[in-house]
Amino acid sequence: MQRLYSLVVAEGGQRAGVRRMQILYADSLRIARDTELDQVLAALETDLHRYVAEASPNMTFLHAGVVGWQGRAILLPGHSLSGKTTLVREMLRLGATYYSDEFAVVDDSGNVHPFTRPLGIREDATYSQTKYTAETLGAISGVKPLPLGVVAICKYKAGARWKPASLSNGHGALELMGNSIAVRNRPRHTLQRIQKLVRGAVFVKGTRGEAPESAASILNLLNSDNRRGRA
Amino acid sequence: MKEQEYPRARVDCLVREFGDEVLVYDQQRNVGHCLNSTAAAAWKLCDGKRSTSEVTKTLAQQLSAPVDEAIVVLALEQLAAARLLLESEAPVRRTSRRTAIRTIGIAGVIALPLVTSLVAPTPARAASCLANGRPCVSNAQCCSRRCGVRSGHCHR
Numbered sequence: 001m002q003r004l005y006s007l008v009v010a011e012g013g014q015r016a017g018v019r020r021m022q023i024l025y026a027d028s029l030r031i032a033r034d035t036e037l038d039q040v041l042a043a044l045e046t047d048l049h050r051y052v053a054e055a056s057p058n059m060t061f062l063h064a065g066v067v068g069w070q071g072r073a074i075l076l077p078g079h080s081l082s083g084k085t086t087l088v089r090e091m092l093r094l095g096a097t098y099y100s101d102e103f104a105v106v107d108d109s110g111n112v113h114p115f116t117r118p119l120g121i122r123e124d125a126t127y128s129q130t131k132y133t134a135e136t137l138g139a140i141s142g143v144k145p146l147p148l149g150v151v152a153i154c155k156y157k158a159g160a161r162w163k164p165a166s167l168s169n170g171h172g173a174l175e176l177m178g179n180s181i182a183v184r185n186r187p188r189h190t191l192q193r194i195q196k197l198v199r200g201a202v203f204v205k206g207t208r209g210e211a212p213e214s215a216a217s218i219l220n221l222l223n224s225d226n227r228r229g230r231a
Numbered sequence: 232m233k234e235q236e237y238p239r240a241r242v243d244c245l246v247r248e249f250g251d252e253v254l255v256y257d258q259q260r261n262v263g264h265c266l267n268s269t270a271a272a273a274w275k276l277c278d279g280k281r282s283t284s285e286v287t288k289t290l291a292q293q294l295s296a297p298v299d300e301a302i303v304v305l306a307l308e309q310l311a312a313a314r315l316l317l318e319s320e321a322p323v324r325r326t327s328r329r330t331a332i333r334t335i336g337i338a339g340v341i342a343l344p345l346v347t348s349l350v351a352p353t354p355a356r357a358a359s360c361l362a363n364g365r366p367c368v369s370n371a372q373c374c375s376r377r378c379g380v381r382s383g384h385c386h387r
Contacts, residue, residue, distance in 0.1 A: 024366075032366030033383045043366045046359075054354045063358060080360035080374060102359055120359070127362035127374035127385075170252025171347060174265040177254070178349045181358060183263075187256045187351075191247045198249065 003027060003051060005044060009037065026051070049117070053103055053181040059113065060186075060193040063179040064104040066112060068097035068142045069222050072149025073112040075104050076218075077179040081127070083156040083211070085119055089137065090215035097142040098134035103181075110196025111145035148197050151176065152218045153205040162214040164206030172203030238286070238307050239279030239317045255315060261351040264313050270344035273306035277316060283307065296341055306344035313346045361385050 004027055010020035022040040024032040024047075032043035053061035065076035065084035074091070078084050085101040092098055100115040107113060119137070120129035134141045152164065153175050167175070173194050177183055183190045202221055208214035245256040251268035253275075266274055272293060276286045283303055291298040310316050353371070360374035361367055363385050367378035373385035 029368070030383075031368055034366050039364075039366055046361065046365075050354060050358045053358065079356070080358075122362070126364065126387075127360065128364070129362060168249070168252055168267075170249040170254055170265045170267070173247070173249055173254050174263050174347060174349050177256070177263045178352060180351070181354050183256075183351045184261050184353065187245055187258055191245055191254065191256055195247045195249065195254075 002055060005048075007040065007044070010035075049102070050181070054185065055182075057186075057189075058107070060106045060190050061115075061181040062104040062106065062176055063102070063181060065101045066099035066104045066115075067091045068099055068146050069149065069219055071146065072222055073099060073104070073146040074149055074218060074222060075112070075151045075176075077104070077151065077153055077176060078155075079179070081122075083154065083208075085121055086156075086211045087152075087154065087208075087215055087218075089119060089121065090211035091219060092134060092137055092139035094215060094219060096139070096219065098139050099142045099146075106193045106197050107145060108193065108196070110193060110199065111147055112197070113145045114142045116141040148199075148201045149222045150218060151198075151201055151203045152214075152221075153203070154208045154214060155206075156209075157207045158209065160207045160209040162206060162208045162217050164204035164217075167203035167205050169198050169201070169203065172201065173198050175203075175205070236282050237279050238277040238281075238283070238310075240274050240277040240310075241315055241317060244315065256351075257314065260314065262313075263349050263351060264315060265347045266310075266315075267342055267345040269302065269342050270306045270309060270346050273303055273344060274310055274315060277307070277310070279317075294341055298341060302341065302344060306346075309344055309346040313348050315346070363387055 006025040008023040010022055019035055021033050021035060022037045024040045024044055026047055031047055032040045034040050062077060065088040067074050067088055076084050076087050088101045098116055101119045103115045105113040105115050118131035118133045120131055122129050151172055176194050180190050247254045253266045253271035255264045272290055273286060276289050287298055287300045287303045355371040361372050363375055365385050366383055367373050367385045370376050370378045375385055375387055377386050379386050
């Protein structure tokens with residue numbers, strides 16, 4: 001056992017002036033305290049995901065949205081609030097297969113595995129998320145690991161036109177390292193897997209405007225890349 | 232002065248090759264560096280035995296192309312700034328990218344050296360942030376970057 005979660009659930013009825021707290025501990029550290037059990041369970045889910053991403057010895061987790069398209073994975077790395085989920089959702093609308101809106105999970109061969117938690121779509125300025133499964137959005141979830149096809153590093157700016165620049169594999173790998181959850185703890189494994197991951201991949205980087213234009217353009221990159229490969 | 236003329240690359244970093252580029256991870260500082268082909272070739276020649284002139288000469292032989300010493304000086308400058316050379320052995324000469332381009336001319340045969348650096352994220356910084364009102368333990372977890380000390384919740 002590597003980590004012990006303890007949930008202390010408040011019991012007893014309501015009493016005036018007393019707030020009954022549900023408390024969650026990870027080992028000896030208190031990680032959540034709230035009157036609502038749902039909030040505490042959501043914190044448990046978040047912490048579990050992060051802990052698995054950080055501690056997994058056999059996989060490298062990159063913070064990225066992922067879809068499958070034409071038998072290859074498209075990675076959309078980026079920090080929180082960079083618009084990964086919005087772009088993933090748009091790609092699903094265009095027929096892509098859902099792999100993740102949070103983590104690209106990379107194995108020793110450099111293939112990308114699904115991490116198909118429900119998409120967390122942020123609705124307003126409080127950053128709160130509403131969860132949707134890929135199926136409720138009319139898409140299907142991927143099951144098989146895929147080789148990497150395209151990495152698109154996007155920054156959202158209202159009204160911007162999507163005119164990405166190409167990146168070399170080395171610079172692309174550096175960008176992926178910058179979105180790796182456990183690079184500080186396991187740099188050797190992380191770099192090995194990134195090296196395998198990026199072979200034959202196309203990297204683009206740029207500022208995007210609204211999702212429909214950039215999503216279609218990114219999917220099309222893989223179309224044209226496949227055409228070049230077959231030629 | 233002798234030390235400064237004989238640059239030596241650090242050997243305690245993790246190194247991965249991506250074609251003719253090199254990704255170097257500095258485990259002491261948790262910083263990754265991407266060295267383009269010219270910077271990578273120059274870095275590999277920094278063994279503490281070759282002078283800057285000898286690095287230039289060897290680089291020209293390896294690339295079968297003329298290499299101006301200003302290019303090597305620029306590469307060493309960037310490598311030293313990225314702390315990929317042993318510090319006391321960094322070159323004393325200073326040259327800017329603009330000066331190097333002026334010296335060499337824009338139609339140089341080899342690419343100008345380029346070292347791009349990125350600080351490795353902590354796990355908390357690399358994962359998705361929490362909405363306002365969600366339980367938290369540190370500012371880094373919250374989208375607002377504010378975790379209430381008493382409330383234990385992210386807030387505006």
